[in-house]
Amino acid sequence: MLHALKTPEEEKGIKLASALGNFWKIRGHYSEGRQWLEKLLEINKDISKPVLGKALCKLGKLVHLQGELD
8 A cells, every 4th residue: 555655546546445444443453444535535535425425434433443433
């Protein structure tokens, strides 16, 4: 994913980060997952709606698990 931050390759990094969402949730790595998803969403402005929706859903779950209910 670090490569995706340096040279955004369309949606690959966001897809990978979204796929790892359940791993981060199960292992308790909420902050790590949140940071990756936030950074990748920030640098990738032109992504498809389905990919964006999945990424935002995973990010929302991680944020919620950190106790940020707003």
